[in-house]
Amino acid sequence: MTTEQTLVLVKPDGVQRGLAGKIISRLESTGLKIVGMKLMQISDELAATHYGEHKGKPFYEGLVGFITSSPVIAICLEGPDAISTTRKIMGATNPADSAPGTIRGDYGVDMGRNLIHGSANEDDAVREVSLFFSDAELLSYKRATEPWIVE
Numbered sequence: 001m002t003t004e005q006t007l008v009l010v011k012p013d014g015v016q017r018g019l020a021g022k023i024i025s026r027l028e029s030t031g032l033k034i035v036g037m038k039l040m041q042i043s044d045e046l047a048a049t050h051y052g053e054h055k056g057k058p059f060y061e062g063l064v065g066f067i068t069s070s071p072v073i074a075i076c077l078e079g080p081d082a083i084s085t086t087r088k089i090m091g092a093t094n095p096a097d098s099a100p101g102t103i104r105g106d107y108g109v110d111m112g113r114n115l116i117h118g119s120a121n122e123d124d125a126v127r128e129v130s131l132f133f134s135d136a137e138l139l140s141y142k143r144a145t146e147p148w149i150v151e
């Protein structure tokens with residue numbers, strides 16, 4: 001197990017639909033630690049940088065339009081295997097293929113409204129966390145429950 005940080009976004013559909021609490025609760029319940037969190041409006045520039053890998057794809061304009069359409073909640077989660085654990089709880093990119101019990105499987109029906117972003121791998125996670133959070137916004141703290149979460 002490697003201690004990792006990962007970037008999560010509760011996307012505009014999650015915030016608009018009042019599902020942010022439920023989505024964050026599922027991630028928080030794993031024992032992963034919230035080390036940064038804020039409600040924010042993503043600018044066109046930030047969206048273009050964040051989704052740079054998808055530039056030129058047919059869904060790119062819609063994706064950038066959607067992610068900048070209304071506020072998101074950005075979260076930095078920290079803990080053992082935080083990246084893959086978060087991706088598992090999110091479910092597959094297309095909610096239609098996401099298993100029941102996952103966030104996208106339980107709350108979504110459309111690829112373009114899939115509620116949540118989570119960094120895909122270690123390189124993306126490092127890049128995305130520093131894109132959305134300054135050093136001062138990421139807090140280092142201990143929780144009394146930690147020995148009950150990690151051996």
Ligand code: DAT
Pocket residue numbers: 059063092093111112114116117118120
């Ligand atoms: P993920 O969000 O699971 O990491 P991704 O990085 O491949 O998926 O794509 C980013 C987002 O773009 C995804 O959450 C939804 C949208 N998207 C991806 N592929 C798409 C497609 N074929 N049609 C429409 N939207 C798509």
Ligand code: MG
Pocket residue numbers: 118119120
């Ligand atoms: Mg991705």
